[in-house]
Amino acid sequence: MxxxxxxxxxxxxxxxxxxxxxxxxxxxxxxxxxxxxxRSVHYIWYIPVLICTLFCHYxxxxxxxxxxxxxxYKLPTLDVYNALMxxxxxxxxxxxxGEFYRCGVLFKKNQVPFSFSLATVVIERIIDVLSLFTLFIxxxxxxxxxxxxxxxxxVSPLLDNLRTHSIYIYVVLVFSIISAIFIVFYRKSIRxxxxxxxxxxxxxxxxIIKLKAKKKxxxxxxxxxxxxxxxxxxxxxxxTDAHLTIQTALLVIVLGGIGRSxxxxxxxxxxxxxxxxxxxxxxxxxxxxxLSIPIVIHAGxxxxxxxxxxxxxxxxxxxxxxxxxxx
Numbered sequence: 001m002x003x004x005x006x007x008x009x010x011x012x013x014x015x016x017x018x019x020x021x022x023x024x025x026x027x028x029x030x031x032x033x034x035x036x037x038x039r040s041v042h043y044i045w046y047i048p049v050l051i052c053t054l055f056c057h058y059x060x061x062x063x064x065x066x067x068x069x070x071x072x073y074k075l076p077t078l079d080v081y082n083a084l085m086x087x088x089x090x091x092x093x094x095x096x097x098g099e100f101y102r103c104g105v106l107f108k109k110n111q112v113p114f115s116f117s118l119a120t121v122v123i124e125r126i127i128d129v130l131s132l133f134t135l136f137i138x139x140x141x142x143x144x145x146x147x148x149x150x151x152x153x154x155v156s157p158l159l160d161n162l163r164t165h166s167i168y169i170y171v172v173l174v175f176s177i178i179s180a181i182f183i184v185f186y187r188k189s190i191r192x193x194x195x196x197x198x199x200x201x202x203x204x205x206x207x208i209i210k211l212k213a214k215k216k217x218x219x220x221x222x223x224x225x226x227x228x229x230x231x232x233x234x235x236x237x238x239x240t241d242a243h244l245t246i247q248t249a250l251l252v253i254v255l256g257g258i259g260r261s262x263x264x265x266x267x268x269x270x271x272x273x274x275x276x277x278x279x280x281x282x283x284x285x286x287x288x289x290x291l292s293i294p295i296v297i298h299a300g301x302x303x304x305x306x307x308x309x310x311x312x313x314x315x316x317x318x319x320x321x322x323x324x325x326x327x
Contacts (some may be wrong), residue, residue, distance in 0.1 A: 014095055014264045016178075021259075021270030025277060025291055037239075037292040045238035046300055049231050053304050056227035060084060060124075063220035066213050067120035073112050080106075082312040088267075089309025092302070095263035099125075105316060131225055132257050139254045142247055143282065228253050235297050239289060248283045255279040256294070267305065272298055 061081040068075055083105040087098030103117040211217055233249035259275035260268035276294035281287070 014262065017262070018264040018266070018268070018270035021274045025270065025274045029291060030288060033288045034292055037288050038296060040240070041292075041296055042238045042240070045234050048234040049300060050304065052227045052230035052234065053301070056224055056231065057081070057084065057308075059220045059223045059227065063217060063224070064120060064124065066211065066217050066220070067123055068106075068112065068117065069213075070120075070211060071116055073110070073116075075106070075110050075112070079109055082315050083109075085305075085309050085312035086316055087309075088305045089313055092266055092305055092309070095265050109316070109319065127221060129261075131221060132254065132261070135225070135250065135254045136258075139251050143251055225253075228257075231301070232256075232297060235293065235300070238296070239293060241289070244280075244283070244285070248280070248285075251279040251283065252276050252294075252297075256297075267298070267302065269298075 058081070061077060061084055064084065065075060065077065065080050068080070083102040086105060087102035089098070090101040091098035099121050100118070103112075103114050103121060106112040106117045107114045229246065229249055232252050233246050236244040236249065255278055256268075256272050256276040259271035259273070262268055262271045264271050273291065273294045276297070277290045280290035280293060285293070
C-alpha cells in the first residue's frame with residue numbers, strides 16, 4: 001500500500017510539473033493566432049509521419065528481439081510488438097510504469113523471466129540516452145550560432161525579468177520547496193534508484209559487448225532515430241509558412257527527447273512542448289509556430305499511441321482469455 005501511494009504521489013508530482021510547463025508555454029501567447037495556425041495545418045502530412053512511426057516501432061520491436069535472443073528467447077514478432085505498444089499506453093497514463101508492464105506481458109505470455117526482460121529494457125534505455133547525448137553534442141556544433149542567439153535574445157531577458165518581478169521568484173521558491181520535500185520524502189528511494197541505475201548501466205554495457213548481432217543492433221538503432229527524424233521533419237511540410245530544414249528537425253527531436261525522457265504522464269506533456277518550442281525559437285521560428293508545431297506533433301503521436309496501444313492491449317487481453325479457456 002505504501003509503494004502504491006508513492007507511485008501515485010510521484011505520478012501526480014510529475015503531472016504537476018507538466019501542467020506548469022504547459023502554463024509557461026501558453027503564457028503571453030496570442031490564442032487566436034495559435035488556434036488559426038493549428039487549423040491551417042495540412043493534416044495530409046500525417047500519412048508519411050504515420051508511416052515513419054510504424055516503421056520506428058517495428059525497428060524497436062526487432063531490436064528488443066535481438067536483446068531477448070541473448071538468452072535464447074526467440075519470440076514471435078507480434079508478441080513483442082504488442083507488449084511494446086501496450087507499454088506506451090500505460091506510460092501515457094502513469095509516466096514510466098509501462099516498462100514494467102511490458103516485461104510482465106512477456107512473462108505471462110511467453111514465460112520470459114521478468115528480471116531478464118527488465119534488464120533488456122534497461123539496456124534499450126541506456127542506448128537511447130547515449131544516442132540522445134550523441135545527437136545533443138552534434139546539435140551544439142551544428143547550431144552553436146542559433147543557441148548563442150537564443151541565449152542572448154530570450155534567456156538573458158528572462159533572467160532580468162525574474163529579478164524585477166517578485167511573483168516569479170515566489171513561484172520558483174514554492175516549486176523548489178515542493179521539490180525539496182519530494183526529495184526528502186523519497187530520499188531512500190532516490191538513493192536506491194541511483195544505485196540501481198548505476199548497476200544496470202554497467203550490466204547493460206557488458207550485455208551489449210556480449211551481444212552477437214552487434215551490427216544488426218546498431219543498424220536498428222540508427223533506423224529508429226532516422227524514423228524519429230522523419231516523424232518530426234514531415235510535419236514541417238504541413239506548416240506552409242514555416243520553411244524549416246531537416247537540421248531544425250534534428251534540434252527539435254534532441255531537445256524534445258529530453259522533455260519526453262522525464263517521467264511525466266501523456267508522454268512528456270508540457271515538458272516536450274516547452275523543450276521543442278525552445279528548439280524552434282532558437283532557429284528563429286515565429287512565436288506562434290514555435291508552439292503550434294510541438295502541439296501538433298505531440299497530438300499526432302498521442303493519437304498513434306492511444307489507438308495502436310489500445311489495439312495491442314485488446315489483443316493481449318483476448319489472447320489471455322483464449323489461453324484460460326483452453327486450460
